Amino acid sequence: MFTRVQDWLDERFHWSDIVGPLKKKTVPIHQLSYWYFLGGITLFLFLIQVCTGILLLVYYRPSANEAFESVQYIMTRLQFGWLIRSIHSWAANLMIFTAFSHMFSVVFLRAYRKPRELTWLTGMFLLFLAMGFGFSGYLLPWNTLAFFATKVGTEITGRVPVIGHLLMVLLRGGEEVTGATLTRFFALHVAVLPGLTTVLILVHLTLVQYFGISVPPGVEARWKASPGEARQMKFFPSFFLRELMAWYIALGVLGALAALLPWELGTKADPFAPAPAGIRPEWYFMFMFQTLKKIPAKVWFVDGEIVGIVVFGVAGLLWLLLPFFDQLGRGRGRRFVMGAGVFALSYIIAMTIYGYMAK
Amino acid sequence: MTLLLLTFFCGGLAYAQQQNTCLDCHSALDPPLQVSVETFAQDIHSQKGLTCASCHGGDPTKADPDAMSKSAGFRGKIERGQIPALCGSCHSDAAFMRKYNPSLRTDQLGQYKTSVHGRLFAKGDRNVAVCIDCHGVHDLRPASDTRSRVHPLNVAQTCARCHADIAHMKGYAIPTDQFEKYNTSVHREAMVARGDLSAPTCTTCHGNHGAAPPGVDSVQNVCSTCHVFQNQMYEKSSHMTAFQAAGLPGCVVCHSNHRISHPTDSRLGTGPQAVCMQCHTPGDNCDQARAEMLANLKDLEDAIQHSDKLLSVAETSGMEVSQARLDEDQARDALTKARVTIHSFSKELVNRDIQDGLNLAGKTLQAGKNALAERDYRRRGLGLAVIFILLTVVGLFLYIRQSERDAPRI
Numbered sequence: 001m002f003t004r005v006q007d008w009l010d011e012r013f014h015w016s017d018i019v020g021p022l023k024k025k026t027v028p029i030h031q032l033s034y035w036y037f038l039g040g041i042t043l044f045l046f047l048i049q050v051c052t053g054i055l056l057l058v059y060y061r062p063s064a065n066e067a068f069e070s071v072q073y074i075m076t077r078l079q080f081g082w083l084i085r086s087i088h089s090w091a092a093n094l095m096i097f098t099a100f101s102h103m104f105s106v107v108f109l110r111a112y113r114k115p116r117e118l119t120w121l122t123g124m125f126l127l128f129l130a131m132g133f134g135f136s137g138y139l140l141p142w143n144t145l146a147f148f149a150t151k152v153g154t155e156i157t158g159r160v161p162v163i164g165h166l167l168m169v170l171l172r173g174g175e176e177v178t179g180a181t182l183t184r185f186f187a188l189h190v191a192v193l194p195g196l197t198t199v200l201i202l203v204h205l206t207l208v209q210y211f212g213i214s215v216p217p218g219v220e221a222r223w224k225a226s227p228g229e230a231r232q233m234k235f236f237p238s239f240f241l242r243e244l245m246a247w248y249i250a251l252g253v254l255g256a257l258a259a260l261l262p263w264e265l266g267t268k269a270d271p272f273a274p275a276p277a278g279i280r281p282e283w284y285f286m287f288m289f290q291t292l293k294k295i296p297a298k299v300w301f302v303d304g305e306i307v308g309i310v311v312f313g314v315a316g317l318l319w320l321l322l323p324f325f326d327q328l329g330r331g332r333g334r335r336f337v338m339g340a341g342v343f344a345l346s347y348i349i350a351m352t353i354y355g356y357m358a359k
Numbered sequence: 360m361t362l363l364l365l366t367f368f369c370g371g372l373a374y375a376q377q378q379n380t381c382l383d384c385h386s387a388l389d390p391p392l393q394v395s396v397e398t399f400a401q402d403i404h405s406q407k408g409l410t411c412a413s414c415h416g417g418d419p420t421k422a423d424p425d426a427m428s429k430s431a432g433f434r435g436k437i438e439r440g441q442i443p444a445l446c447g448s449c450h451s452d453a454a455f456m457r458k459y460n461p462s463l464r465t466d467q468l469g470q471y472k473t474s475v476h477g478r479l480f481a482k483g484d485r486n487v488a489v490c491i492d493c494h495g496v497h498d499l500r501p502a503s504d505t506r507s508r509v510h511p512l513n514v515a516q517t518c519a520r521c522h523a524d525i526a527h528m529k530g531y532a533i534p535t536d537q538f539e540k541y542n543t544s545v546h547r548e549a550m551v552a553r554g555d556l557s558a559p560t561c562t563t564c565h566g567n568h569g570a571a572p573p574g575v576d577s578v579q580n581v582c583s584t585c586h587v588f589q590n591q592m593y594e595k596s597s598h599m600t601a602f603q604a605a606g607l608p609g610c611v612v613c614h615s616n617h618r619i620s621h622p623t624d625s626r627l628g629t630g631p632q633a634v635c636m637q638c639h640t641p642g643d644n645c646d647q648a649r650a651e652m653l654a655n656l657k658d659l660e661d662a663i664q665h666s667d668k669l670l671s672v673a674e675t676s677g678m679e680v681s682q683a684r685l686d687e688d689q690a691r692d693a694l695t696k697a698r699v700t701i702h703s704f705s706k707e708l709v710n711r712d713i714q715d716g717l718n719l720a721g722k723t724l725q726a727g728k729n730a731l732a733e734r735d736y737r738r739r740g741l742g743l744a745v746i747f748i749l750l751t752v753v754g755l756f757l758y759i760r761q762s763e764r765d766a767p768r769i
Contacts, residue, residue, distance in 0.1 A: 075679045082679065083737075238763065245755045252748040259741035262677035 025209070025235035030219045032109060036239075037246040038102035039208075043201065044247040045095035048254070049133075052088040053190065060140070062186035064179030067142035068268040075265055086258035092134055094254065096284050099127050100348075107322065107341040110334070111214035117323040119207040122200055124320055129197045134282050136189040142182060147269030148279045150185075151177045156292065159305045160313075178271070280355065287348045288312055290355035319344065379419045380426055381411040398498045407459050414445060439485050443471055446490045470569035477569075486527070493517055493567075509567075512550065514560040515541055537561075540618035548621075559585065578616075579609035586610075592702035624660075627653040627701070648706045655713045659694050662720035663687065669727030676734045683726035690719035 009015035027036065059078060061070040074081035103123065106112055112120035139150045154177065158168030173180030215223070223230040233239055281289050291312070295304040318325075322340065325333045385394045399405045404413065412419050417433035418426045427433045437445055447468030449455055456465050467490075471477040476487045493509055500507035508517040519538035521527050528535050541547055541561070549558035564573060564581045573581045579599075583590030593599055593609070602609055613626065613634040625632045627649050629641075639645045666687060670680050693716030700709045 072679070072681065076682065238759065241755055241759050245752050245759075248748050248752050248755070252745055255741055255744050255748075259737045260677070262679070264677070265679060265681070267681075 021209075023234075023236060025212070026232035027213050027235055027239040028215045028219070029231040029233050030215070032216055032219070035105040035109060036213060037243060038098050038105055040243045041246055041250050042095055042098040042102055043205075044250060045091045045098060045254075046130075046197070046201070048091045048251075049088065049095060050194065052084050052091065053194075055084050056088060057190060062140070062183050064142060064182055064269075067140060067182060068265075071141040072265060075262075082262055083258055086261075086263045087254055089263035090254055090257045090261075092137060093283070094250070094257075096127075096130050096134055099130050100284070103127060104341065104345055107337065109214065109216045110326065110337075111216075112323040113214070113217075113326060114323070116207070116211050116214060119204065119211060120323050121320065122204040122207060126197065126200050126204060129193055129200065131284060133189065133193050133197075134284060136185040136193065138282055139177075139182060139185045140189065141265060142269050143266035144269050144273070144276060145266050145279070147177060147271065148275045149281050150181065151275070152279055152289075153281060153285070154181075156289075156305070156309070159303070160309055161306055176271070283352060283356075286355040287351035290351045290358065379410050380422045381415075381417070381419050383422070385411075394497045402497055402499050403501050404499060439489060442489045442491060443468060443477070443480065447471075467568040470566070474566070474568060474570045475572070488521060492521070511556045511558075511560055514562050515547070518561045537617045540616075544617060544619045545621045546619060574608075578611050582610045588699050589702045592700055592708075595708075596702065596704040598704055622698075624653060624656050624698070627656070645704075648704070652701065652706050652709050655710055656694070656697060659690070659697065659713050659716045659720065662717055662724065663690050663694065666690075666720050666724040666727055669724060669731065673727050673730035673734065676731070678730040678734055680726060680730050683723045683730070686719050686726070687723045690716045690723060693719060 006015060027033070056074065059070055059074050059081070061067060071085065074085050076082075106120065106123065135150075135153060139146045154168050154171050157171060158164045160167060169175065171181070171184065172178070173184045280286065288308075292305055292308045295308045297304050299307040319340070322337055325340075326337045327333055328336070382394060382396050382399060385392060386396050387393075394411075399411075410419050411417070412432075414437060415434055416431070417428075418431040420426075421431070425431060427435075450463075451465050451468045453465045456463055471490075472481065476489075479487045480489065495508050502509045502511075504510060505512060507513065515538060522533075523535050523538040525535050546559045549555045550560060562570070565571060579590065579593065589610075599609070601607075602612060614622070623632065626634050629636055635645065635649045639649070666683075670683055670687065673680050693712055697709050697712035697716065700712050703709070
């Protein structure tokens with residue numbers, strides 16, 4: 001049966017020519033091969049997001065009057081609604097966690113090196129899009145915490161020099177966070193971001209396919225010295241089945257989190273109520289939020305928040321250009337990239353913990 | 360230059376018109392004749408443009424002894440016996456007061472004359488309170504100012520200056536422990552601890568300018584200005600007619616007056632805080648009704664507590680029980696309503712409210728049980744899913760090992 005379908009496709013589309021390279025694709029085997037699974041797990045979690053998101057779309061109503069009630073309905077009345085929403089929320093957080101881990105693994109294994117600069121850039125843009133998904137999706141249940149966190153988040157956007165106010169109004173659909181903001185975030189969350197992400201994922205995967213999987217420089221040097229040590233496994237089925245195992249384990253973790261710690265709904269947002277104490281963004285924005293909180297009101301004569309935003313903007317841009325620094329003369333660039341990687345990872349972890357510990 | 364000179368001279372002219380030479384000397388004198396510029400500047404009369412001469416007469420524009428001459432209308436220190444009339448000369452004049460504060464009442468003097476203070480004053484007792492004893496003098500502030508002696512937070516202290524003074528109150532044959540008792544009351548707690556300025560203070564029940572004890576007949580009316588529903592229930596009860604016939608002061612019989620504490624269900628009991636058994640005989644019909652109402656109140660409270668515990672467990676397990684929490688609030692409201700209905704002393708009416716509460720508490724209890732059952736169901740489902748996932752992972756692992764044994768890696 002399978003052969004007949006294959007023949008039918010071959011006759012019309014030369015299917016074997018398309019799938020052929022995939023059959024020949026190999027994955028290097030060494031002591032750091034496990035890090036290769038992170039990208040695949042992130043992709044798997046994205047697919048879960050798409051599936052659960054479509055299911056939630058059937059019942060979710062994107063208006064300030066109905067959003068909270070519709071999510072409450074999904075959580076309490078709908079058969080397995082609680083599971084779908086909890087998986088959607090947990091998968092979103094896990095996806096950003098695995099995306100961050102994937103990024104740092106690429107930095108420390110130096111997988112971004114020539115000729116994979118574009119793979120790095122598309123991956124970074126995918127991470128930004130994932131954070132955009134998190135920011136826009138956080139508001140959709142229209143609960144108190146999300147409402148005020150969005151208010152604070154968009155206020156920070158408003159502090160961006162020159163275009164800040166325009167950006168804030170564009171995001172909010174006015175000067176304040178209202179029902180107009182909710183519909184904008186909804187449109188971003190279910191149409192704009194998924195479209196962009198799908199295109200970028202395809203580009204990213206094509207680049208990964210085209211350039212093959214990077215071997216860490218240390219391993220590569222060892223293999224060059226003694227070619228007999230070099231080992232590869234076939235992508236199909238060896239790596240794919242291992243990846244499948246990783247996906248199953250991720251699914252188990254996701255199911256356990258959703259069943260044991262269902263995602264909270266909170267109370268409905270009241271735009272006229274005072275902001276509750278301890279408003280915090282999602283954990284992946286915490287390091288930036290805590291930094292902005294700790295910068296003095298004035299740095300010399302410039303507004304402290306603006307200084308923070310500009311510093312993060314410049315740092316983000318430099319981080320994007322990391323592969324190009326690596327190529328700077330005689331190992332200086334490599335040392336700079338490694339130093340930047342260690343600093344960024346330590347800073348993000350330290351400021352996130354500090355943000356949660358600080359009152 | 361001309362403009363500058365004009366401004367300079369006109370400014371000097373304005374100063375000459377407003378100058379109050381009284382304060383030049385009185386700010387330098389020792390108490391009680393001392394009135395500092397700063398103190399008088401805080402006075403509402405001063406802020407409205409009145410001067411010392413408005414009450415004391417004289418000519419404050421003159422800096423010599425002629426300012427205090429009889430020809431200048433100087434009255435000197437106002438005798439205590441003239442104070443109510445002097446204040447009333449402006450404050451009872453509606454046309455005059457309209458120029459300064461149209462919303463201020465102008466019947467204070469009339470009310471004062473009906474008060475216990477005013478009636479004793481009319482009889483020549485100069486020891487009783489007159490306007491300045493409560494409102495102050497020379498630093499008089501509006502009642503809305505928290506520094507004013509008649510601001511709601513300060514009224515009790517102001518009244519206590521005389522009423523808690525044993526020496527001062529000697530000869531009036533009334534107790535002097537009202538302030539001490541009031542300080543421990545639920546009303547004072549609402550005022551100070553909760554910052555509720557509408558909570559009762561002395562003047563709320565006794566009146567201010569027309570201050571008088573409410574008297575047996577009016578106690579119920581006084582309390583009912585705030586406790587409307589309790590009064591409606593009390594009017595339906597047999598106690599109202601019985602208390603009236605016995606000349607008992609309504610609400611005060613069970614709740615006392617100045618030391619009104621937070622009422623608890625133990626008032627219906629037989630312990631030290633019980634009030635029913637002060638009059639009723641053990642075993643009589645009323646005692647039986649009391650015991651039944653108390654038991655039902657306890658049943659409802661226990662039922663709410665029980666469901667509350669269950670809902671808390673469900674919430675900490677991550678279950679969504681917000682609708683049950685709303686129902687629980689309604690059950691609590693029913694309990695509060697039942698406690699108010701106690702004032703009807705009708706077990707049928709009380710039991711009706713309690714039954715409403717019990718129905719709601721039963722509903723929330725069931726919601727809590729359902730939530731916990733759902734939690735267990737989810738965990739069982741999770742267990743099965745984990746077993747299935749583990750089996751698949753193990754299967755995959757074995758399959759990979761087997762297939763790679765057959766076809767070794769590159």
